[in-house]
Amino acid sequence: MNLGQNLKKLRKKHHFTQKELAEMLDITQGTYALWEKKTGNPALEMIVKLGDIYNTPIDLILNEQKSDSPFIELLNIYNTLDAEQQNSILDFSRFLATQKAEPLPPSDNIIPLQTYRREELYTIEVADEQLSAGFGQSLNDTQETYTVFTDIRPGRYDGAARIKGDSMQPEYPDSSIVTFVATGFDRDGDIYVISEGGPGEEQLYCKQVFREEESFRCHSLNPDPQYKDFYLDEETSRIVGPVVDCIEAINPELIEN
Template sequence: MNIGKKLKALREEKHLTQQEVAKRLGMTQGTYAIWEQKETNPTLEILKKITKIYDVSLQNLLGEKQEAQDVIDLVDNYKNLYQEQKETLGDLAKVMVERNTSRLEVHDSSVVYEIRTYHRKELYEVEVQDEELSAGFGTGVKDNYETYTIYTDTPVRRYDSAARIKGESMEPDIPNGSVVTFVNNGFDVNGDIYVISEGGYGEETLYCKQVFREKDVFRCHSLNSDPQYKDFFLEEDARILGAVVDCVREIDPDLIED
């Protein structure tokens, strides 16, 4: 059932006239009547108003309840994958779409999807601190001084410390979940990306931001253009630990062979 027929059926079920529904939606009867003749969806704003009138969910109105839940589950699972697994899943999805487009049946032939593996001796080790650097609005320091080892296929230059990034405000240059290495040299070059500690002992907050010196203050800038990530100035208790040297992705441990 297309959206127009669905709207008409709901209206008649509630014994409402087009004029009554149109008034609740803040439009003329003629405009609403057009919606009952359409096969495509109205704007999201109108759809939300309609769900309130008929006391139905948006998914039910669009007839996509089961499919929508499947999509939600798929996205949630995707977010929990390693970057390597995400890339493999993406490649697999492209192949399956191409096969559907060319109208090939899955059982026509056996397809083997090769998953790349790595030899540990060919990878680079990075010792990562057991606390995350916020690329968003800050995250507290655990202060336990523990580290763990990750492996990457990207060459790593000399560094003093390394930490995993949490948040999307430094994307696309520094993706959420990636690992950055940095040197403990304080502030040096205006506009470089730095690791910053702010707050008193035991209450510190760590950041990874692009930093600019403006007179006697430091302005922190996010690379992500989303307006929610606004520039901010460091407080007096903030310390710029050092510049970021490299940003690397972790290889899924399950893909590493000794």
């Protein structure tokens, strides 16, 4: 089990949402989500905080054996120091990280960082405006776009936008890209892009939508009770169309020309 899977297992065991845990750690929910997805790693002091929150030994947080891990030993030592000493350790570690490292000898244990060739990737033109997975995001109506790259061939789509918020997680994570077709409403319970308001004042949402009488009921997939259903009147809102794909854009630093 990798670190991300272990963090998710511990969080579920203690009945925390990602947002609640991020608040306890004094970080953003998006930063914590990257740890569980294993696209980022918590800093040393964050691992110590997690151990305190769960009242769990650090080796169980990292899912490593104490006897086989110098990192566990370092963390345990760090945890015995006072705040001033801990800051000194962190400052020295940052200093070491800025120094030019000697080339490492070849080793079967070294996993190379995955990179991508630009010509082998697919591009998606994403609108500047973000789709709110929470409570609405104002549009500036510029119609400007920017390009993101993915290694997964996207299906046919008419538009693409970035998700803002975590109410559609885990299926549609915060900052992921969704593509959609502009075909209007078709079937209850599908995931749609839906807008409310006039030109220049629109609120754009990504929600599971149900038609009820003369309104649309917008439902969030995140089971957190803070995300309650809300209704949009048919006269003041419109269904843009269903979501086709949800992708994670590739970090441009990993793309080779």
